[in-house]
Amino acid sequence: MNRLSLNQWTTRRWSVPEAVEGCRKHGIEAIGLWREPVAEYGLAETVRLVRDAGLRVSSLCRGGFFTGGTWLRDNRAAIDEAAELDAACLVLVVGGLPGVVPGEPPGLRTSRDLAAARTHVAEALESLVPYAEERGVRLALEPLHPMYCADRAVLSTLKQALDLAEPYPAERVGVVVDTFHVWWDPEVFDQIARAGDRIASYQVCDQLTPLPADVLLARAMMGDGVIDFAPLSAAVAAAGYTGDIEVEIFNADVWAADPDGVVETMKRRYAELVLPQD
């Protein structure tokens, strides 16, 4: 149980101090932070609070979105923040097709050149690695479910993420294994085995079916969807991953519920469904 981490978006109503207090109260030893609430509370204040609480920062979400005009500056800032927070990794959600805005239909400035978009991701990564190296930050490429390919991440499979990470040391560029994004992939077990010490983060949540009207909110509490966690947890463990296991849920009902109740359910479902069996 001591590897369980609360990704703060799971209890989105909680501010940074409320989430830190929630971890303390419920005996959770690690937290996954998001840049926006950290900025709101203050970076230095968050660093102090997390350190005083003795919490590990299992990840900082997120860098990436390399299609925006200020991506280089934004990502350097994210790396700086991850270094300050001593986060185990900075999660990178690489962005979709250039000119596609999440939630909006394609427009005149939309590119449909997927191959070029993917090449740009490789180039952007190359330009960020030295900066991350200097600051001792581990970048973590997150493949997203293919349903987000157009608007959020042209990085769609674990294989693709590992191919992209391959030129760099594993401690500098890792990958995120997120059950929601990878469970459907016929290659997932082979690729988790291949990943080995590239696994920088193991994130868990379930997938709703039917998908909700806003597919971004299709992430669900473990047990409320269709994912079988045990084989994925076993594969991640067999690959050698011993880091924190982060529960990250985007779900309207979960966000509307009492956060303390959500954390209780999360702990119970984690123990029942996710925890790697020895």
Next chain:
Amino acid sequence: MNRLSLNQWTTRRWSVPEAVEGCRKHGIEAIGLWREPVAEYGLAETVRLVRDAGLRVSSLCRGGFFTGGTWLRDNRAAIDEAAELDAACLVLVVGGLPGVVPGEPPGLRTSRDLAAARTHVAEALESLVPYAEERGVRLALEPLHPMYCADRAVLSTLKQALDLAEPYPAERVGVVVDTFHVWWDPEVFDQIARAGDRIASYQVCDQLTPLPADVLLARAMMGDGVIDFAPLSAAVAAAGYTGDIEVEIFNADVWAADPDGVVETMKRRYAELVLPQD
């Protein structure tokens, strides 16, 4: 242009005779039929109508859904119908996880054993091939976009479909390349090349972004979404496919529009965006 085929679901309001007349009127030489409207009009009547109109039947949609209790009988009936119609192939949508009903949340009878579900698909296929062989019908495995993995098809990539087809002769078990389902796949060009004469059907439509509330209706007229058709058409042509190119659109706006207007737009967009360039 003479390879363009109207999948009848694109003009869903049209009955079989209306769709056949629509093809005649708009100079379209091939049609993709669906079992339900064919049954409604009558199989023998459809055979006669299509033959008298000189139309090719580019595909019959669809067999599969191997999770239902009557799948074997249903699929044998579908094979019989495909033989009667002299369809170029019978499209197989293999079904999702056992006990998942499209549109409904998981229940007590839902299985989360994806590996077992995929093994069952291989076994079901094996049991159908001799029956298809006797009747001279070509089965066409259709990988569906991973967002349908739980409820419609545990067959999620072209690679997986080709692996499944491999034990059988190409003229007996082929695959469907549907732009909507495969465009995001980092392996798609390699797998199309590998497919070669296994390509039994090339289906085209675009993908809406953002995804609509019912993701089944995310298929769009070419040009209204984010897919770049030219490289996919070129790859399919380079693999040796010379069969019909079927436009299959599930989309509330397209279904609400005047079918003759839809067919006119389809012809124009096909010529502009899809037609393989020499």
